[in-house]
Amino acid sequence: MAELKTKGWLYDHLGDLPKWQQNAFRQFRNMIADPGNTYPCVPGRQGFLSDNLRFGFAEDPRSEQAVLDVAHLLQQYGDCSRQTGKYASLVVFFKTSEELTKTFSIADYEQLFWSVLSRVSAIDQIPWPEHISTDPSHPSWEFCYDGHPYFTFCGTPAHEVRKSRQFPCFLLAFQPRWVFEEVNDSTPFGRNMKKIIRKKLVDYDGVPAHPSLKWYGQEDNQEWQQYFLRDDESVPSKCPFTYMKNKFKALGVHFHKS
Template identity: 75%
Template sequence: MAHLNTKVWLDEHLAELPYWQQDAFRQFTSMIADPEGKYPCIPGRQGFLSNHLRFGFVADPRSEESAIEVAQLLRQYGECSRDTGKYASLVLFFETPEDLAEGFSIEEYENLFWSILGRVSAVDTVPWPNEISTDPSHPSWEFCFDGHPYFAFCATPAHELRRSRHTPYFFIAFQPRWVFENINDSTAFGRNMKKQIRKKLADYDSVPAHPSLQWYGQEDSLEWKQYFLRDDESAPSKCPYTYMKNKFKAIGIKFHS
Protein backbone atom coordinates (compact mmCIF):
# COMPACT_ATOMS: atom_id res chain seq x y z
CA MET A 1 0.00 0.00 0.00
CA ALA A 2 1.25 3.48 -0.87
CA HIS A 3 1.93 5.82 2.05
CA LEU A 4 2.17 9.58 2.53
CA ASN A 5 5.50 11.08 3.54
CA THR A 6 6.51 14.45 4.93
CA LYS A 7 9.57 16.41 3.88
CA VAL A 8 10.99 15.96 7.36
CA TRP A 9 10.62 12.18 7.17
CA LEU A 10 12.12 12.03 3.69
CA ASP A 11 15.08 14.16 4.72
CA GLU A 12 15.83 11.66 7.49
CA HIS A 13 15.05 8.38 5.69
CA LEU A 14 15.70 9.06 2.02
CA ALA A 15 18.63 6.64 1.81
CA GLU A 16 16.29 3.79 2.77
CA LEU A 17 14.16 4.24 -0.36
CA PRO A 18 14.70 2.81 -3.86
CA TYR A 19 17.13 4.86 -5.93
CA TRP A 20 14.53 6.32 -8.30
CA GLN A 21 12.54 7.65 -5.34
CA GLN A 22 15.65 9.20 -3.83
CA ASP A 23 16.50 10.82 -7.15
CA ALA A 24 12.97 12.11 -7.73
CA PHE A 25 12.83 13.80 -4.34
CA ARG A 26 16.35 15.24 -4.60
CA GLN A 27 15.67 16.71 -8.02
CA PHE A 28 12.36 18.15 -6.85
CA THR A 29 14.11 19.69 -3.85
CA SER A 30 16.76 21.23 -6.10
CA MET A 31 14.06 22.73 -8.32
CA ILE A 32 11.61 24.10 -5.78
CA ALA A 33 14.10 25.20 -3.11
CA ASP A 34 16.79 26.69 -5.34
CA PRO A 35 18.84 29.27 -3.39
CA GLU A 36 17.92 32.10 -5.77
CA GLY A 37 14.19 31.47 -5.39
CA LYS A 38 13.49 31.35 -9.12
CA TYR A 39 10.79 28.68 -9.03
CA PRO A 40 7.54 30.47 -10.01
CA CYS A 41 5.05 28.80 -7.66
CA ILE A 42 5.50 30.83 -4.50
CA PRO A 43 2.89 28.88 -2.45
CA GLY A 44 4.48 25.60 -3.54
CA ARG A 45 7.95 26.73 -2.51
CA GLN A 46 6.66 28.05 0.81
CA GLY A 47 4.74 24.84 1.39
CA PHE A 48 7.87 22.78 0.77
CA LEU A 49 10.08 24.84 3.06
CA SER A 50 7.40 24.85 5.79
CA ASN A 51 6.76 21.08 5.64
CA HIS A 52 3.17 21.64 4.47
CA LEU A 53 3.48 19.34 1.45
CA ARG A 54 2.90 15.61 1.51
CA PHE A 55 4.63 13.22 -0.86
CA GLY A 56 3.87 9.87 -2.41
CA PHE A 57 5.68 7.50 -4.76
CA VAL A 58 3.65 5.71 -7.40
CA ALA A 59 4.28 2.88 -9.85
CA ASP A 60 4.79 3.37 -13.60
CA PRO A 61 1.77 5.49 -14.68
CA ARG A 62 1.02 3.04 -17.50
CA SER A 63 0.37 0.25 -15.01
CA GLU A 64 -2.94 -0.68 -13.41
CA GLU A 65 -1.20 -0.50 -10.05
CA SER A 66 -0.55 3.23 -10.43
CA ALA A 67 -4.22 4.24 -10.34
CA ILE A 68 -4.80 2.08 -7.26
CA GLU A 69 -1.88 3.74 -5.49
CA VAL A 70 -3.00 7.25 -6.44
CA ALA A 71 -6.44 6.46 -5.03
CA GLN A 72 -4.88 5.16 -1.80
CA LEU A 73 -2.79 8.29 -1.41
CA LEU A 74 -5.69 10.64 -2.14
CA ARG A 75 -7.84 8.87 0.46
CA GLN A 76 -5.10 9.25 3.07
CA TYR A 77 -4.49 12.84 2.08
CA GLY A 78 -8.15 13.83 2.21
CA GLU A 79 -8.21 12.83 5.86
CA CYS A 80 -5.26 15.00 6.88
CA SER A 81 -4.80 17.82 4.35
CA ARG A 82 -6.36 20.53 6.55
CA ASP A 83 -3.90 19.66 9.31
CA THR A 84 -0.79 20.03 7.14
CA GLY A 85 -0.65 23.82 6.73
CA LYS A 86 -2.14 26.61 4.62
CA TYR A 87 0.11 25.90 1.62
CA ALA A 88 -0.96 22.27 1.37
CA SER A 89 -0.44 20.05 -1.66
CA LEU A 90 -0.06 16.35 -2.36
CA VAL A 91 2.96 15.71 -4.59
CA LEU A 92 3.15 12.40 -6.45
CA PHE A 93 6.25 11.10 -8.19
CA PHE A 94 5.72 8.25 -10.65
CA GLU A 95 8.32 5.66 -11.52
CA THR A 96 9.46 6.71 -14.98
CA PRO A 97 11.53 4.08 -16.81
CA GLU A 98 13.85 5.18 -19.59
CA ASP A 99 11.47 4.15 -22.37
CA LEU A 100 8.78 6.37 -20.85
CA ALA A 101 11.07 9.28 -20.00
CA GLU A 102 12.68 9.41 -23.43
CA GLY A 103 10.02 7.90 -25.67
CA PHE A 104 6.83 9.77 -24.81
CA SER A 105 5.80 13.04 -26.43
CA ILE A 106 3.97 15.80 -24.58
CA GLU A 107 0.70 14.71 -26.19
CA GLU A 108 1.26 11.12 -25.06
CA TYR A 109 1.94 12.29 -21.52
CA GLU A 110 -1.22 14.38 -21.70
CA ASN A 111 -3.26 11.31 -22.61
CA LEU A 112 -1.56 9.39 -19.81
CA PHE A 113 -2.40 12.11 -17.29
CA TRP A 114 -6.10 12.14 -18.16
CA SER A 115 -6.13 8.35 -18.23
CA ILE A 116 -4.88 8.30 -14.64
CA LEU A 117 -7.57 10.74 -13.49
CA GLY A 118 -10.14 8.61 -15.25
CA ARG A 119 -8.90 5.35 -13.74
CA VAL A 120 -8.79 6.91 -10.28
CA SER A 121 -12.34 8.24 -10.65
CA ALA A 122 -13.49 4.77 -11.65
CA VAL A 123 -12.67 3.48 -8.14
CA ASP A 124 -14.11 6.48 -6.27
CA THR A 125 -17.23 5.54 -4.30
CA VAL A 126 -18.00 8.90 -2.66
CA PRO A 127 -20.39 11.37 -4.36
CA TRP A 128 -18.90 14.64 -5.57
CA PRO A 129 -19.69 17.71 -3.44
CA ASN A 130 -23.01 19.28 -4.40
CA GLU A 131 -21.38 22.62 -5.18
CA ILE A 132 -19.03 21.08 -7.77
CA SER A 133 -20.46 20.57 -11.24
CA THR A 134 -19.87 17.22 -12.91
CA ASP A 135 -19.64 19.03 -16.26
CA PRO A 136 -16.05 20.15 -17.05
CA SER A 137 -17.39 23.01 -19.19
CA HIS A 138 -18.87 24.61 -16.06
CA PRO A 139 -16.57 27.03 -14.14
CA SER A 140 -17.18 25.20 -10.85
CA TRP A 141 -15.89 21.85 -12.14
CA GLU A 142 -12.79 20.45 -10.50
CA PHE A 143 -11.42 16.97 -10.16
CA CYS A 144 -12.81 15.40 -7.00
CA PHE A 145 -11.94 12.27 -5.11
CA ASP A 146 -13.41 10.88 -1.90
CA GLY A 147 -15.57 13.99 -1.63
CA HIS A 148 -12.68 16.47 -1.86
CA PRO A 149 -12.12 18.87 -4.80
CA TYR A 150 -8.58 19.40 -6.09
CA PHE A 151 -6.63 21.44 -8.59
CA ALA A 152 -4.34 19.01 -10.44
CA PHE A 153 -0.96 20.02 -11.86
CA CYS A 154 1.02 17.78 -14.19
CA ALA A 155 4.68 18.03 -15.20
CA THR A 156 6.65 15.69 -17.46
CA PRO A 157 10.12 14.90 -18.81
CA ALA A 158 8.98 15.96 -22.31
CA HIS A 159 8.35 19.61 -21.47
CA GLU A 160 11.28 21.78 -22.53
CA LEU A 161 10.15 25.32 -23.34
CA ARG A 162 7.69 25.47 -20.47
CA ARG A 163 10.31 24.79 -17.82
CA SER A 164 7.78 25.22 -15.01
CA ARG A 165 6.11 22.04 -16.31
CA HIS A 166 9.31 20.03 -16.66
CA THR A 167 10.36 17.31 -14.24
CA PRO A 168 12.61 14.29 -14.90
CA TYR A 169 9.89 12.03 -13.49
CA PHE A 170 6.21 12.01 -14.42
CA PHE A 171 4.63 14.14 -11.74
CA ILE A 172 1.15 15.12 -10.53
CA ALA A 173 0.38 17.50 -7.68
CA PHE A 174 -3.08 17.84 -6.13
CA GLN A 175 -3.94 21.10 -4.36
CA PRO A 176 -7.05 21.08 -2.14
CA ARG A 177 -9.62 23.66 -3.15
CA TRP A 178 -9.67 25.21 0.32
CA VAL A 179 -6.07 26.39 -0.22
CA PHE A 180 -7.46 28.99 -2.64
CA GLU A 181 -9.94 30.51 -0.20
CA ASN A 182 -7.55 33.43 0.37
CA ILE A 183 -5.35 33.02 -2.71
CA ASN A 184 -7.81 33.94 -5.45
CA ASP A 185 -8.79 36.78 -7.75
CA SER A 186 -11.32 38.23 -5.29
CA THR A 187 -8.73 39.14 -2.64
CA ALA A 188 -5.96 41.74 -2.70
CA PHE A 189 -3.55 39.12 -1.37
CA GLY A 190 -4.52 36.74 -4.16
CA ARG A 191 -4.18 39.35 -6.90
CA ASN A 192 -0.76 40.39 -5.61
CA MET A 193 0.32 36.74 -5.47
CA LYS A 194 -0.80 36.33 -9.07
CA LYS A 195 1.37 39.26 -10.18
CA GLN A 196 4.42 37.88 -8.40
CA ILE A 197 3.94 34.39 -9.83
CA ARG A 198 3.39 35.66 -13.37
CA LYS A 199 6.57 37.74 -13.19
CA LYS A 200 8.59 34.76 -12.01
CA LEU A 201 6.96 32.57 -14.66
CA ALA A 202 7.97 34.98 -17.42
CA ASP A 203 11.59 34.76 -16.27
CA TYR A 204 11.52 31.00 -15.72
CA ASP A 205 9.91 29.71 -18.93
CA SER A 206 11.22 30.18 -22.46
CA VAL A 207 7.73 30.93 -23.77
CA PRO A 208 4.95 33.29 -22.64
CA ALA A 209 2.35 32.06 -20.17
CA HIS A 210 -0.06 29.61 -21.78
CA PRO A 211 -3.35 31.27 -22.84
CA SER A 212 -5.28 28.66 -20.83
CA LEU A 213 -3.58 29.73 -17.61
CA GLN A 214 -6.01 31.61 -15.37
CA TRP A 215 -6.23 32.49 -11.69
CA TYR A 216 -8.67 30.93 -9.29
CA GLY A 217 -11.82 33.05 -9.07
CA GLN A 218 -11.44 34.65 -12.49
CA GLU A 219 -14.65 34.85 -14.49
CA ASP A 220 -15.01 32.05 -17.07
CA SER A 221 -11.94 30.24 -15.75
CA LEU A 222 -12.06 26.53 -16.58
CA GLU A 223 -9.93 24.45 -14.24
CA TRP A 224 -9.39 21.47 -16.52
CA LYS A 225 -7.65 23.58 -19.15
CA GLN A 226 -4.90 24.40 -16.66
CA TYR A 227 -4.20 20.91 -15.36
CA PHE A 228 -1.94 20.00 -18.27
CA LEU A 229 -0.29 22.78 -20.30
CA ARG A 230 1.54 21.93 -23.51
CA ASP A 231 4.83 23.52 -24.53
CA ASP A 232 3.08 25.46 -27.29
CA GLU A 233 -0.16 27.44 -26.99
CA SER A 234 -2.46 24.67 -28.22
CA ALA A 235 -5.03 22.93 -26.02
CA PRO A 236 -7.72 20.25 -26.40
CA SER A 237 -11.02 21.56 -27.74
CA LYS A 238 -12.94 19.46 -25.21
CA CYS A 239 -12.04 18.18 -21.77
CA PRO A 240 -10.34 14.76 -22.06
CA TYR A 241 -11.93 13.81 -18.75
CA THR A 242 -15.31 13.63 -20.52
CA TYR A 243 -13.78 11.39 -23.17
CA MET A 244 -12.39 9.08 -20.48
CA LYS A 245 -15.77 9.02 -18.74
CA ASN A 246 -17.50 7.91 -21.94
CA LYS A 247 -14.76 5.40 -22.70
CA PHE A 248 -15.16 3.72 -19.32
CA LYS A 249 -18.94 3.63 -19.66
CA ALA A 250 -18.61 1.99 -23.06
CA ILE A 251 -16.79 -0.97 -21.55
CA GLY A 252 -19.21 -1.29 -18.66
CA ILE A 253 -17.21 0.36 -15.88
CA LYS A 254 -19.13 2.73 -13.63
CA PHE A 255 -17.35 6.04 -13.94
CA HIS A 256 -17.69 8.38 -11.01
CA SER A 257 -19.53 11.66 -11.68
Protein backbone atom coordinates in the same frame (compact mmCIF):
# COMPACT_ATOMS: atom_id res chain seq x y z
CA MET B 1 0.64 0.16 -0.64
CA ALA B 2 1.54 3.82 -1.20
CA GLU B 3 1.77 5.87 1.99
CA LEU B 4 1.98 9.61 2.59
CA LYS B 5 5.42 10.91 3.51
CA THR B 6 6.55 14.17 5.09
CA LYS B 7 9.69 16.03 4.08
CA GLY B 8 11.24 15.20 7.43
CA TRP B 9 10.55 11.50 7.04
CA LEU B 10 12.08 11.53 3.58
CA TYR B 11 15.20 13.30 4.80
CA ASP B 12 15.62 10.67 7.52
CA HIS B 13 14.86 7.59 5.40
CA LEU B 14 15.78 8.57 1.85
CA GLY B 15 18.69 6.14 1.68
CA ASP B 16 16.33 3.24 2.41
CA LEU B 17 14.10 3.95 -0.59
CA PRO B 18 14.50 2.63 -4.16
CA LYS B 19 16.94 4.67 -6.22
CA TRP B 20 14.26 6.16 -8.46
CA GLN B 21 12.38 7.48 -5.42
CA GLN B 22 15.55 8.97 -3.98
CA ASN B 23 16.30 10.71 -7.27
CA ALA B 24 12.75 12.01 -7.68
CA PHE B 25 12.65 13.62 -4.25
CA ARG B 26 16.14 15.12 -4.54
CA GLN B 27 15.34 16.55 -7.96
CA PHE B 28 12.10 18.03 -6.65
CA ARG B 29 13.86 19.55 -3.64
CA ASN B 30 16.56 21.08 -5.86
CA MET B 31 13.91 22.52 -8.18
CA ILE B 32 11.46 23.98 -5.71
CA ALA B 33 13.95 25.18 -3.08
CA ASP B 34 16.69 26.39 -5.40
CA PRO B 35 19.07 28.90 -3.76
CA GLY B 36 18.25 31.56 -6.33
CA ASN B 37 14.52 31.45 -5.46
CA THR B 38 13.61 31.24 -9.13
CA TYR B 39 10.85 28.62 -8.97
CA PRO B 40 7.66 30.50 -9.93
CA CYS B 41 5.08 28.77 -7.70
CA VAL B 42 5.53 30.81 -4.54
CA PRO B 43 2.94 28.85 -2.51
CA GLY B 44 4.59 25.58 -3.57
CA ARG B 45 8.02 26.78 -2.49
CA GLN B 46 6.65 28.06 0.82
CA GLY B 47 4.82 24.78 1.30
CA PHE B 48 8.04 22.83 0.88
CA LEU B 49 10.12 25.09 3.13
CA SER B 50 7.47 25.09 5.87
CA ASP B 51 6.81 21.33 5.64
CA ASN B 52 3.21 21.80 4.46
CA LEU B 53 3.62 19.44 1.50
CA ARG B 54 3.01 15.70 1.58
CA PHE B 55 4.59 13.22 -0.80
CA GLY B 56 3.82 9.84 -2.28
CA PHE B 57 5.25 7.41 -4.80
CA ALA B 58 3.29 5.48 -7.41
CA GLU B 59 4.15 2.76 -9.89
CA ASP B 60 4.33 3.09 -13.69
CA PRO B 61 1.49 5.51 -14.58
CA ARG B 62 0.21 3.11 -17.26
CA SER B 63 -0.39 0.39 -14.69
CA GLU B 64 -3.42 -0.55 -12.61
CA GLN B 65 -1.23 -0.38 -9.51
CA ALA B 66 -0.50 3.29 -10.14
CA VAL B 67 -4.24 4.01 -10.11
CA LEU B 68 -4.62 2.22 -6.79
CA ASP B 69 -1.57 4.04 -5.42
CA VAL B 70 -2.96 7.48 -6.32
CA ALA B 71 -6.43 6.62 -4.98
CA HIS B 72 -4.95 5.41 -1.68
CA LEU B 73 -2.76 8.51 -1.34
CA LEU B 74 -5.69 10.84 -2.04
CA GLN B 75 -7.86 9.01 0.48
CA GLN B 76 -5.19 9.46 3.16
CA TYR B 77 -4.54 13.04 2.14
CA GLY B 78 -8.18 14.12 2.17
CA ASP B 79 -8.35 13.15 5.83
CA CYS B 80 -5.36 15.25 6.91
CA SER B 81 -4.73 18.04 4.38
CA ARG B 82 -6.25 20.79 6.55
CA GLN B 83 -3.87 19.89 9.36
CA THR B 84 -0.75 20.23 7.19
CA GLY B 85 -0.71 24.02 6.80
CA LYS B 86 -2.08 26.78 4.57
CA TYR B 87 0.27 25.94 1.67
CA ALA B 88 -0.91 22.35 1.46
CA SER B 89 -0.33 20.14 -1.57
CA LEU B 90 0.16 16.46 -2.29
CA VAL B 91 3.01 15.63 -4.70
CA VAL B 92 3.02 12.19 -6.34
CA PHE B 93 6.10 10.89 -8.15
CA PHE B 94 5.58 8.04 -10.62
CA LYS B 95 8.04 5.31 -11.52
CA THR B 96 8.97 6.49 -15.00
CA SER B 97 10.79 3.94 -17.11
CA GLU B 98 13.55 4.78 -19.56
CA GLU B 99 11.10 3.79 -22.30
CA LEU B 100 8.69 6.53 -21.23
CA THR B 101 11.43 9.08 -20.78
CA LYS B 102 12.96 8.47 -24.20
CA THR B 103 9.89 7.79 -26.35
CA PHE B 104 6.91 9.68 -24.88
CA SER B 105 6.06 13.06 -26.37
CA ILE B 106 4.11 15.82 -24.65
CA ALA B 107 1.00 14.56 -26.46
CA ASP B 108 1.63 11.05 -25.09
CA TYR B 109 2.03 12.36 -21.55
CA GLU B 110 -1.10 14.48 -21.93
CA GLN B 111 -3.12 11.39 -22.80
CA LEU B 112 -1.46 9.49 -19.95
CA PHE B 113 -2.28 12.29 -17.50
CA TRP B 114 -5.99 12.26 -18.34
CA SER B 115 -5.98 8.48 -18.32
CA VAL B 116 -4.65 8.43 -14.75
CA LEU B 117 -7.20 11.00 -13.52
CA SER B 118 -10.05 9.23 -15.30
CA ARG B 119 -9.10 5.79 -13.99
CA VAL B 120 -8.74 7.13 -10.45
CA SER B 121 -12.11 8.86 -10.71
CA ALA B 122 -13.69 5.65 -12.01
CA ILE B 123 -13.09 3.93 -8.66
CA ASP B 124 -14.15 6.89 -6.52
CA GLN B 125 -17.08 5.76 -4.37
CA ILE B 126 -18.00 9.18 -2.95
CA PRO B 127 -20.23 11.64 -4.89
CA TRP B 128 -18.65 14.94 -5.89
CA PRO B 129 -19.53 17.92 -3.64
CA GLU B 130 -22.82 19.54 -4.69
CA HIS B 131 -21.17 22.90 -5.41
CA ILE B 132 -18.70 21.32 -7.87
CA SER B 133 -20.09 20.71 -11.35
CA THR B 134 -19.36 17.34 -12.96
CA ASP B 135 -19.33 19.08 -16.35
CA PRO B 136 -15.75 20.18 -17.22
CA SER B 137 -17.12 23.05 -19.34
CA HIS B 138 -18.64 24.66 -16.23
CA PRO B 139 -16.45 27.24 -14.37
CA SER B 140 -16.97 25.42 -11.05
CA TRP B 141 -15.62 22.09 -12.31
CA GLU B 142 -12.61 20.72 -10.47
CA PHE B 143 -11.19 17.21 -10.16
CA CYS B 144 -12.54 15.57 -7.00
CA TYR B 145 -11.75 12.42 -5.09
CA ASP B 146 -13.35 11.07 -1.92
CA GLY B 147 -15.46 14.23 -1.69
CA HIS B 148 -12.52 16.66 -1.89
CA PRO B 149 -11.87 19.03 -4.84
CA TYR B 150 -8.29 19.55 -6.05
CA PHE B 151 -6.46 21.70 -8.52
CA THR B 152 -4.23 19.22 -10.35
CA PHE B 153 -0.83 19.96 -11.85
CA CYS B 154 1.29 17.78 -14.14
CA GLY B 155 5.02 17.76 -14.84
CA THR B 156 6.72 15.57 -17.46
CA PRO B 157 10.18 14.78 -18.84
CA ALA B 158 9.05 15.88 -22.33
CA HIS B 159 8.41 19.55 -21.59
CA GLU B 160 11.21 21.77 -22.84
CA VAL B 161 9.81 25.26 -23.44
CA ARG B 162 7.69 25.53 -20.30
CA LYS B 163 10.40 24.62 -17.80
CA SER B 164 7.90 25.08 -14.95
CA ARG B 165 6.13 21.96 -16.28
CA GLN B 166 9.30 19.96 -16.80
CA PHE B 167 10.36 17.23 -14.37
CA PRO B 168 12.62 14.18 -14.78
CA CYS B 169 9.80 11.78 -13.93
CA PHE B 170 6.03 11.90 -14.47
CA LEU B 171 4.66 13.99 -11.59
CA LEU B 172 1.21 14.96 -10.36
CA ALA B 173 0.43 17.51 -7.67
CA PHE B 174 -2.96 17.88 -6.00
CA GLN B 175 -3.71 21.22 -4.35
CA PRO B 176 -6.85 21.29 -2.17
CA ARG B 177 -9.40 23.82 -3.34
CA TRP B 178 -9.64 25.31 0.19
CA VAL B 179 -6.05 26.58 -0.19
CA PHE B 180 -7.42 29.20 -2.61
CA GLU B 181 -9.94 30.64 -0.15
CA GLU B 182 -7.52 33.52 0.47
CA VAL B 183 -5.69 33.34 -2.85
CA ASN B 184 -8.21 34.52 -5.43
CA ASP B 185 -9.25 37.56 -7.43
CA SER B 186 -11.46 38.91 -4.61
CA THR B 187 -8.59 39.47 -2.15
CA PRO B 188 -5.67 41.94 -2.35
CA PHE B 189 -3.37 39.12 -1.22
CA GLY B 190 -4.57 36.91 -4.05
CA ARG B 191 -4.24 39.59 -6.72
CA ASN B 192 -0.74 40.48 -5.53
CA MET B 193 0.28 36.82 -5.40
CA LYS B 194 -0.91 36.36 -8.98
CA LYS B 195 1.25 39.28 -10.17
CA ILE B 196 4.31 37.87 -8.41
CA ILE B 197 3.77 34.35 -9.76
CA ARG B 198 3.12 35.56 -13.32
CA LYS B 199 6.34 37.60 -13.38
CA LYS B 200 8.38 34.73 -11.96
CA LEU B 201 6.72 32.31 -14.40
CA VAL B 202 7.67 34.40 -17.43
CA ASP B 203 11.24 34.78 -16.13
CA TYR B 204 11.50 31.03 -15.41
CA ASP B 205 10.02 29.76 -18.67
CA GLY B 206 11.25 32.52 -20.93
CA VAL B 207 7.90 32.58 -22.74
CA PRO B 208 4.57 34.32 -22.03
CA ALA B 209 2.25 32.63 -19.52
CA HIS B 210 -0.17 30.17 -21.11
CA PRO B 211 -3.49 31.90 -22.00
CA SER B 212 -5.44 29.16 -20.14
CA LEU B 213 -4.15 30.38 -16.75
CA LYS B 214 -7.16 32.15 -15.24
CA TRP B 215 -8.95 32.39 -11.89
CA TYR B 216 -11.08 29.49 -10.73
CA GLY B 217 -14.80 30.30 -11.09
CA GLN B 218 -14.18 33.07 -13.62
CA GLU B 219 -16.99 32.90 -16.17
CA ASP B 220 -14.71 32.16 -19.12
CA ASN B 221 -12.38 29.87 -17.15
CA GLN B 222 -11.98 26.22 -18.08
CA GLU B 223 -10.16 24.83 -15.09
CA TRP B 224 -9.19 21.58 -16.78
CA GLN B 225 -7.18 23.48 -19.38
CA GLN B 226 -4.74 24.55 -16.65
CA TYR B 227 -4.04 21.03 -15.41
CA PHE B 228 -1.85 19.98 -18.31
CA LEU B 229 -0.16 22.78 -20.25
CA ARG B 230 1.45 22.05 -23.59
CA ASP B 231 4.72 23.70 -24.60
CA ASP B 232 2.83 25.86 -27.07
CA GLU B 233 -0.40 27.79 -26.47
CA SER B 234 -2.76 25.20 -27.93
CA VAL B 235 -5.42 23.33 -25.91
CA PRO B 236 -7.55 20.25 -26.64
CA SER B 237 -10.83 20.98 -28.39
CA LYS B 238 -12.71 19.34 -25.52
CA CYS B 239 -11.86 18.02 -22.07
CA PRO B 240 -10.51 14.45 -22.28
CA PHE B 241 -11.60 13.66 -18.72
CA THR B 242 -15.26 12.81 -19.26
CA TYR B 243 -14.55 10.99 -22.51
CA MET B 244 -11.91 8.76 -20.96
CA LYS B 245 -13.88 8.12 -17.80
CA ASN B 246 -16.92 7.04 -19.82
CA LYS B 247 -14.70 4.96 -22.09
CA PHE B 248 -13.29 2.98 -19.15
CA LYS B 249 -16.78 2.40 -17.77
CA ALA B 250 -18.07 1.28 -21.16
CA LEU B 251 -15.21 -1.19 -21.46
CA GLY B 252 -16.06 -2.55 -18.04
CA VAL B 253 -12.70 -1.58 -16.60
CA HIS B 254 -12.81 -1.85 -12.83
CA PHE B 255 -9.97 -1.29 -10.41
CA HIS B 256 -10.40 -3.03 -7.09
CA LYS B 257 -9.50 -0.93 -4.08
CA SER B 258 -7.58 -2.82 -1.43
